[in-house]
Every structure is written in structure tokens, then in C-alpha cells.
Amino acid sequence: MAAPRPLSRFWEWGKNIVCVGRNYADHAKEMQSALPSEPLLFLKPSTAYVPDGSAILMPPYSSNLHHELELGVVMGRRSRAVPEAAAMDYVAGYALCLDMTARDVQDECKKKGLPWTLAKSFTASCPVSAFVPKERIPDPHNLKLWLRVNGELRQEGETASMIFSIPYIISYVSKIMTLEEGDIILTGTPKGVGPVKENDEIQAGIHGVVSMRFKVEKPEY
DSSP: OOOOOOGGGGGGTOOOEEEEESOBHHHHHHTTOOOOSSOEEEEEOGGGEEETTSEEEOOTTOSOEEEOEEEEEEEOSOBSSOOGGGGGGGEEEEEEEEOOEEHHHHHHHHHHTOOSHHHHOSTTOEEEOOOEEGGGOSOTTSOEEEEEETTEEEEEEEGGGBSSOHHHHHHHHHTTSOBOTTOEEEOOOOSOOEEEOTTOEEEEEETTTEEEEEEEEOOOO
8 A cells, every 4th residue: 555645745746736816906906907706716737836945947938927925725635516614624734835927928818818827837836835734724814924035025915815715715616626635726915926037035934834935047948
């Protein structure tokens, strides 16, 4: 019998990265976007994961890479059509995540009505912190997130400001696609997204819980 896969290293074997867009009103306003009536979903491949301390690679076809700070919800078991009232029973824990976005590419995709894959799903587009067990975060809707670039505070937000709650998101997503153990849902970003360039250092954290650090690099190809 195969040894159980440790959730503490979910990024090594988790299959799906499901992302929620425009889940903070201040960010939607910042991006001049309408507030959604249902969660706006997009996907990243598992090769988008970057563990704490590794390099964020700039996509060679973009000249405007942005950081987006997000709380990630790590699923603890298979979830299909989960009722909202039971959704938190399926959560194993959390991680702080960055949804790295090629903003210039995304803008072009929006103009042409194209999917966001090129802008959101490139290699190393999902940096993640260490896994935080569910027991360490009694209320995921009462967290303060922060991000600094080269020591300058860029993003600061509270998960209480989410438009759609975590149980609602889990229930909504699980009615569309089956979620597996080790999958993660990124729950949206607060305002303050902005550009990074080669050799920038990004530090981010959940106040009092976890922090992480990355350096931005250009790939060798």
C-alpha cells in the first residue's frame, strides 16, 4: 500500500488550482470591473506552483507582471456537490498564495474576449507559503493579509471583505467540478496589485500566522 501523501507538501502532488476573480469589491473597483453575481473562476496548472523561497519566473512574452495576494484553501478530501453548510468539513488547511498575472497579456485577452490562460497559467505563476493546518485558523474570514515589494508595503487587506464566503465558494466550485484532496482554491485578492520586475523581492504574510519570501527572475530560455 502506498504511503499517504502529506498535505504539508500539497504543492508537490495536488492536481487542481482553482482561482476566484473579483472577490474583493475594492479590487474590482481598482481594475474598473463590475462586481460579479457569481464567483468568476479560472484555473492554473499544477506546474504553476512555486514553494516558499524559490524563484518566481517572469513569462518571456510579458513586460508587465503583477502580484495578486490571496488566501488559498486546501481541500482535505474529495468534494462533489458539497452543501454550503457542510463545506468547511472538507477543508484541510490554508496557504498564502500569489496569483501572478501578466497584466499586459490579460488586458489584450479582455479586449478580444479571449480566455485568460496566457495571462494567468504560466509556469511559476502560483507561489505558495507553507501549509497551515485548519486548526491554526479558527476563522478564515478574520485574517489580515499583507505584501511588500523590496520592503515597500503594496497590499494589505482583510478576508472579512470577501464578496463570496469560503463555504459558498467551495459549494459553488464543487457543483461544477469535483475537487480532490490536495486541491487548492485561491479566494481572490484585495486592492493594491502592482508590477514587479527582475530581481525584486516579494515578502508576504498572513498576520500572526505565516509569511513567505520570493525573488523575481527571468527564465534562462
